[in-house]
Amino acid sequence: MSKLANLLFLSLFTTSVMASGSVISSQTEKDTDHDxxxxxxxxxPEQKVKTMSIEDLPMIQLSRISGNFNNKIEKGRYRIGDKVTLTGMGIDKIKDPVVVIYDNVRSYNVKQVESGNKGITFQLxxxxxxxxxxxxxxxxxxNDLYLEPFAADAPLIFGSTSVILTKGEEHTITGTGFDTDTKVEFGDISIKPTRVxxxxxxxxxxxxxxxxxxxxxxxxxxxxxxxVFKYN
Incomplete structure (x- = not known):
């Protein structure tokens, strides 16, 4: 895809997102102090925002980003378009949060969030x-956390990040986005599921x-x- 086509896609995507009222973009919004x-x-707006320190009470520290699937939290597993939840120390003390997402060239502010004891949840x-x-x-x-979502149409595997498998035996995984075209890949070996x-x-x-x-x-x-921690 050409650079011009990429820019056009981002512009159309941002317009669509803004229409939902949940996310606004640096392509349209003013940020006088560039923070x-x-x-x-x-x-x-004319003074850069300061990072919270240990002297600020209550102490607030982000620690994790998780996918939120019907209130089931899956650490580090989320896609474009999914609900995600930020958790950490003292996060329930934030009364009027704005989630700020950024890279080297663009930034987004999310004001439409669900905030409570379980964290801050918003649509990605x-x-x-x-x-x-x-x-x-x-x-x-x-503090900052890194945010690297999977593609919107990607399947996700839930549960433990490591497993013990028995060769030749059936194994079941849970997740989301599985369908009849889904295959399991062990390196160059591609396996058709027995049930899906x-x-x-x-x-x-x-x-x-x-x-x-x-x-x-x-x-x-x-x-x-x-x-795979171990094969039996």
Whole structure:
């Protein structure tokens, strides 16, 4: 895709996102002090926001980004368009949060969030990319976390990040985005599932493999990888 086509796509994507009322973009919003917090939300738009320190009480520290699937939290597993939840120390003390997502060339502010004891939850409606995220509140900002979502159409595997498998035996995984075109991949070995639904998939572990991780793939994208701790 050409650079011009990429810019056109981002422009159309941002317009669509803004129409939802949940995300606004640096392509349209003013940020006088260039601190990624747009002037409409920034209580001091001409002075860069300061990062919270241990002297600030209550102490607030982001620690994790998770996918939120019907209130089931999956650490580090989320796609473009999914609900995600930020958790950490003291996060329930933030009363009027603005989630700020940015990279080297663009930034997004999310005001439409659900905030409570379980964290800050919002719809991840940004283009595909690698970002950082922080939360702004009352003229202060939290630490950054890295944000790297999977593609919108990617399947995801839930549960433990490592498993013990028995060669030649059936193994079942849970997740989301599975379909009849989904295959399980052990390196160069591609396996058709024995049973599959949108949120569950069973397959026979190949007898000839010693590959130390596997993933699933549909026609559009691949999932997160699961580490094989040991084969029996």
């Amino acid at each position: 990624k917090v747009f002037d409409i939300y920034d209580s001091s 409606s940004v283009p595909q990319g690698k970002y950082k995220v922080f939360v702004y509140n009352n003229d202060k900002r939290t 639904s949108n949120d569950s998939l069973s397959f026979k572990v190949p007898k000839s493999t010693n590959v130390r991780d596997f993933q699933v793939r549909n026609k559009l994208a691949k999932s997160n990888s699961i580490r």
